[in-house]
Amino acid sequence: MVKRLFALIFIIVICFNYQLFAQDKQVKVIKVPELEKIIKTEPGKLKVINFWATWCKPCIKELPYFVAAQKKYSEVEFIFISLDYAENEAKVNAFSKKKGLDKSKMYLIDELDYNSWIDKVSPEWSGAIPGTLVVNDYGKEFFEKEFHSGELEQLIEKKK
Amino acid sequence: MRKLLIFGFAIIVSLAFTAEKDGYAIGDKATDFNLKNVDGKMVSLKSYEDAKGYIVIFTCNSCPYSVAYEDRIIELQRKYAGKGFPVIAINPNDDKKSPKDSFNKMKERAKEKNFNFAYVYDDSQEITKAYGASNTPHVYVLDAERTVQYIGAIDNNTKNAADADKKYVEEAVDAILAGEKVPTEKTKAIGCTIKWAS
Numbered sequence: 001m002v003k004r005l006f007a008l009i010f011i012i013v014i015c016f017n018y019q020l021f022a023q024d025k026q027v028k029v030i031k032v033p034e035l036e037k038i039i040k041t042e043p044g045k046l047k048v049i050n051f052w053a054t055w056c057k058p059c060i061k062e063l064p065y066f067v068a069a070q071k072k073y074s075e076v077e078f079i080f081i082s083l084d085y086a087e088n089e090a091k092v093n094a095f096s097k098k099k100g101l102d103k104s105k106m107y108l109i110d111e112l113d114y115n116s117w118i119d120k121v122s123p124e125w126s127g128a129i130p131g132t133l134v135v136n137d138y139g140k141e142f143f144e145k146e147f148h149s150g151e152l153e154q155l156i157e158k159k160k
Numbered sequence: 161m162r163k164l165l166i167f168g169f170a171i172i173v174s175l176a177f178t179a180e181k182d183g184y185a186i187g188d189k190a191t192d193f194n195l196k197n198v199d200g201k202m203v204s205l206k207s208y209e210d211a212k213g214y215i216v217i218f219t220c221n222s223c224p225y226s227v228a229y230e231d232r233i234i235e236l237q238r239k240y241a242g243k244g245f246p247v248i249a250i251n252p253n254d255d256k257k258s259p260k261d262s263f264n265k266m267k268e269r270a271k272e273k274n275f276n277f278a279y280v281y282d283d284s285q286e287i288t289k290a291y292g293a294s295n296t297p298h299v300y301v302l303d304a305e306r307t308v309q310y311i312g313a314i315d316n317n318t319k320n321a322a323d324a325d326k327k328y329v330e331e332a333v334d335a336i337l338a339g340e341k342v343p344t345e346k347t348k349a350i351g352c353t354i355k356w357a358s
Contacts, residue, residue, distance in 0.1 A: 024345040039321065053224075055224050056352070058348075058353070087318060103239070111286065112316075112317045112318050112323065113317060113322070113326075114313070114316075114318060114320050114350040115312075115313065115316055115347045115348055116316070118348055118350070119348075125297055125348075126294050126348055126349070127295060127313075127348040127349060127350035128294065128295045128350075128351060128352060128353040129352075144353075
């Protein structure tokens with residue numbers, strides 16, 4: 001009986017962990033305080049934080065360069081932050097999987113008063129996407145542009 | 161002396177460059193334009209007689225933020241056109257880069273949504289460059305003398321009018337109509353990048 005109970009608990013724990021594990025690959029809906037943590041400088045770490053949305057054509061065009069760069073530079077942390085509406089979470093997940101973003105940290109920023117937070121990401125940011133924030137030991141730099149072939153790798157080489 | 165000249169020249173060049181890149185600042189006098197409306201007629205600011213000001217909005221069909229604001233733009237026109245403060249919406253996007261923003265598609269959208277304001281096409285993108293708009297929707301509130309009094313977003317909620325508790329454009333227009341200083345002169349115009357012709 002006890003053995004059975006343990007077995008049951010064991011199975012539940014496994015399932016639960018599996019679910020947690022699976023959730024890691026899903027987009028996480030966040031608010032400003034979490035965003036502020038994500039964009040913080042971390043010693044010795046290079047972070048490439050891409051702001052995008054499923055409806056943003058130039059964003060989608062540049063995503064493959066990010067996915068490719070991520071395979072090449074395992075030491076660089078790639079983070080994707082979607083500006084889709086929170087109600088489109090499922091769509092963002094499906095899309096991310098298709099595009100191969102689900103190997104990285106993915107978030108969806110659910111804050112519609114943009115003027116209250118975009119300056120925190122960068123005063124240089126006009127509020128349009130695509131935009132990419134690069135964070136390293138020396139600080140932050142924001143690129144409000146669509147990256148083309150080779151440009152992102154050049155930037156990473158310069159920043160790492 | 162020569163160095164000073166070069167230095168001075170460099171400053172002039174950099175200023176000229178900045179001015180071109182950034183477009184209008186608060187207090188600048190905005191240019192008039194003559195652009196084709198969805199009804200086929202040409203629209204200028206001077207065609208509005210006795211205007212007390214103008215709400216010039218760079219917006220388009222294709223950007224989800226622009227679409228989210230359509231009803232609020234209709235509402236601005238309903239509320240302020242009668243007070244001598246009309247809305248003029250300008251589509252700045254190149255239709256080769258963004259086929260959904262062609263003049264024909266503008267006409268379709270205006271009809272579908274019953275736009276009560278002028279929706280004109282800046283097909284040369286010259287006016288957009290002169291104003292310095294970068295995103296859609298991007299608002300310029302001008303007073304009767306076409307002096308720029310507000311630049312930025314319509315309000316502080318990109319999705320729901322009901323949840324917006326800062327209505328920047330309305331506050332600016334109300335202030336101008338009351339002869340007062342505009343409370344918030346500049347915000348960031350959240351939206352899509354303007355699709356420039358290559």
